[in-house]
Amino acid sequence: MSAPSPVHILRQHNAQISALAFSSDNRLIYSGDSDGMVCIIYCRTLRPISLWHAHDGNILGVEEWDDKIITHGRDNKLHVWRAPTIIQTISDSTSTELEHPQLLYSLDVNALNYCRFSLLHGSPTDQSSRTTALVSLPNLIDSDLADVWELPSCERLHAAVGKASQAPATLDGTGRTKTGIIMSMHLFRAPAGLGSRSGQLRILAGYEDGSVMLHAYDGNASTSIDGQGWVDLWTCKIHRESVMHLAISPDLAFCLTVSADHLIGKIHLKDNISEERSMVHRTKHPGNAAVVIRSDGRVCAIAGWDGSVRLYSTKTFKSLGTLAYHRDSCYAVAFASLHPNKHEKTAVDEDEDEDEDEDAEKRTRWLIAGSKDTRISVWELMDFDRKRVRPV
Known part of the structure; x- marks a missing residue:
């Protein structure tokens, strides 16, 4: 079996990727970098719907909270933003304007x-x-x-x-x-x-x-x-x-x-x-920056300083494979949810229900990794109950 390859490579950032997250419905990817930029990517088109300078320093974390987005930076600030209205942005494929979230309030923190x-x-x-x-x-x-x-x-x-x-x-x-x-x-x-x-x-x-x-x-x-x-x-x-x-x-x-x-x-x-x-x-691999556990609790992914993401069973720690694409250190990794929250359908969704259902099912198997090389790799994982990815 040949080594797996990412299904997509995202290049919206110009600095080291430091934070990654999926929305609760798997429709959006949130990413942050060491220059303080935060990007929201629509998974169906893999195009950004928002890109803005959220902090004067490295992004430590970004997370969705209801209709808001929380970002945390090395500038000793935690910001709460109102999420952009994505319906118009998504449906207007010719638009070059990216809507910026509205800053609601901030906390002074110790970073x-x-x-x-x-x-x-x-x-x-x-x-x-x-x-x-x-x-x-x-x-x-x-x-x-x-x-x-x-x-x-x-x-x-x-x-x-x-x-x-x-x-x-x-x-x-x-x-x-x-x-x-x-x-x-x-x-x-x-x-x-x-x-x-x-x-x-x-x-x-x-x-x-x-x-x-x-x-x-x-x-x-x-x-x-x-x-x-x-x-x-x-x-x-x-x-x-x-x-x-x-x-x-x-x-x-x-x-x-x-x-x-x-x-x-x-x-x-x-x-x-x-x-x-x-x-x-x-393990035989020192230097690990991040660990995440899939929503069923059975599989974990570990981002390494060698640029690889390694998958393990959380019960036995049996290796489930190695995802190798990045040549620089990986500092962030995230699983999509196996059972995502349902979202309200837009006009775009109603026209493309069948295609969207198929895409949504594929996204439940997605894993994303972010690296010092400024890129985000998107991987579509197989069913580990049936097969095992061959380590590289």
Whole structure:
């Protein structure tokens, strides 16, 4: 079997690709680069519908939130934009004007440690609300700690998560925690089945020293300061180098971590487990920048500094293949959803229902990777239950 090739190459950027995401319905690709440019690409035509200078610095993250777009940059800003109206742009194939999103509001943030935001839909009082959300970020002053903000109120609900649990023995001679700064984080609520802890607010954080820690809010108030009310449920140290990225499975059962070393860490997130909480898979490929887990939780993709994206089973870590196109380091990777949200049909969709249904099914198998070479590769993956991509 010959090595796979990307089905499309996107060249909308002129700088290193640093962030990638799909829309919830798989119709759009969001991408950001190291010059602060953000692009929205319509998957059906693979043409941009919006391209704008969102930040004065590297884009750390970009994500869709209802009818809005959140971008996070190294300029110490988190922006919330109103998404452009894509119907007219899509239907007018002759238009050369790209609509820019409208900036709604911004947060001043701390981007010293390159750690991107983590978004959680819903507020403490209404977790099902689509109009409110929580976002976790590194603390404004101390990059070892985390803050939790509410949107759109821009109110800081929890400040300096991790501070109250710091004991004197965890400090080095300079007063800094031995874990170092937060490198990657994920904000979530404890899933059902944990009794009184169901719905508990939690932050999983990967640190500079290679450790991963789970913080949980045990307080009764809706806000906290200096980390009061937050406890550390457990700590795992897998990597010798800094945790470059972590990803949590859709069912919140486990997380995967990658680093500059050759290890892939898997950590079980359930509170009470009989087996070891963490396991390590040793690869032959050091230097990994990002990891993502497919929406069924069965497959992961890891973007490497060697320019390759490697696919693994999340259960056995059996190799499912290597996607090799980029000659420079890959820093971003994203899966399309296997079960995308339905979107409202436009006039274009109604004329092309049959073709669109076929294209939509193909897009559920898409994976995108972004590289230092400024390009985004689009791959159409096969059914891993039947076949396996031959590694290259």
